Amino acid sequence: MSDSEKLAAFFKADKSFDRIMKELLKKFEKYGEVKGTVTINNASINECEAANSIINPKSAFDPPFLRFKVADFERGIKGSRYKESELKNVLEAYFNTVIVTNKDKKLMKEQAKKEFFNSIICAHIGSSSEKWLKAMPDECKYGYIIVIREFEYSDLNARNMLDNICKAVDSRIEYYYEPVQLAVLSANITGNSHYFDSNTVAGKLLIHALAYLADIKEYKNAEEIKAVYELGLKSVRTNSKKEYIKEKRKKNILKQQFNVDAPNKVWVSDVTVFSYGDYYYYICAIIDLFSRKVVAYHISKHNSTQLVKTTMKRAITSRKPEYVAPK
Numbered sequence: 001m002s003d004s005e006k007l008a009a010f011f012k013a014d015k016s017f018d019r020i021m022k023e024l025l026k027k028f029e030k031y032g033e034v035k036g037t038v039t040i041n042n043a044s045i046n047e048c049e050a051a052n053s054i055i056n057p058k059s060a061f062d063p064p065f066l067r068f069k070v071a072d073f074e075r076g077i078k079g080s081r082y083k084e085s086e087l088k089n090v091l092e093a094y095f096n097t098v099i100v101t102n103k104d105k106k107l108m109k110e111q112a113k114k115e116f117f118n119s120i121i122c123a124h125i126g127s128s129s130e131k132w133l134k135a136m137p138d139e140c141k142y143g144y145i146i147v148i149r150e151f152e153y154s155d156l157n158a159r160n161m162l163d164n165i166c167k168a169v170d171s172r173i174e175y176y177y178e179p180v181q182l183a184v185l186s187a188n189i190t191g192n193s194h195y196f197d198s199n200t201v202a203g204k205l206l207i208h209a210l211a212y213l214a215d216i217k218e219y220k221n222a223e224e225i226k227a228v229y230e231l232g233l234k235s236v237r238t239n240s241k242k243e244y245i246k247e248k249r250k251k252n253i254l255k256q257q258f259n260v261d262a263p264n265k266v267w268v269s270d271v272t273v274f275s276y277g278d279y280y281y282y283i284c285a286i287i288d289l290f291s292r293k294v295v296a297y298h299i300s301k302h303n304s305t306q307l308v309k310t311t312m313k314r315a316i317t318s319r320k321p322e323y324v325a326p327k
Helices: 003-013 015-031 045-055 070-078 087-095 102-123 130-139 144-153 155-174 182-190 201-213 222-232 240-248 305-319
Strands: 037-040 066-069 267-276 279-288 293-300
Touching (some): 003 015, 003 087, 015 037, 015 045, 015 070, 015 087, 045 066, 045 070, 066 070, 070 087, 102 130, 102 144, 102 155, 130 144, 130 155, 144 155, 144 201, 155 182, 155 201, 279 305, 293 305
Antiparallel strands (some): 037 066, 267 279, 279 293
């Protein structure tokens, strides 16, 4: 048995130490170290004598007022036959518990935050949102405070929310030239068309993510926030506008000549959105201008280049136009 355990047993055997030990524990839990002053206003004679026996003050404590520094109490036990004792260890043995100091609590809390962000980042390595996820804990900005608040309330809720936001951000980057309504984006990702509304926690975080990835430094008023949304829902790349314009500046091949003299000479395509049940879907159709009939179509939950490519492949497979080599 260690000196701390022996001293704890000694204190337990004398009920006069009970309130003194409880007050010492409070101070240790509050400060996380040997610090503070114990005050007992209605101390008994036995309690004062118990404190006198350990601290050995210049002026003996007299009831009903007992007041001493925690450091003096530890100094007293160090001067006893239990000189190898540490007050923290004595308290843990006395109450049969592990005292978690304020410093330890803070370290544990910071470690939990770090592990949380690391797990989220690992789940999205290589994604478009990875940069934002890393910047939040590194700089304690870009929505960090909002995430921590949600994390402290519920680890699982915070994790699910970040996953949904990353899906939204990644979707917008992957299909940067395809505008989409916020309600449609919300419904497709979460099943709730209001999930990313600007007055929700998820909506606010989405603004932070889009703004950071678009290199928008400030967005204070409603108009600026609206601009962030509009940019994000089209693109979150810093060079997206140039790329978008570049994509749109194609030669006008058709030149409004809609009358065609043979099949498979001119195909035109468009994408439209429609709702079915609780979800929104996109349909891409390709029409042959000669017959004005649908050559092929495809339906998807996402308005993407993949939707158009799949539809085109179906059209080529079905019609096998002469100028396209079948695969």
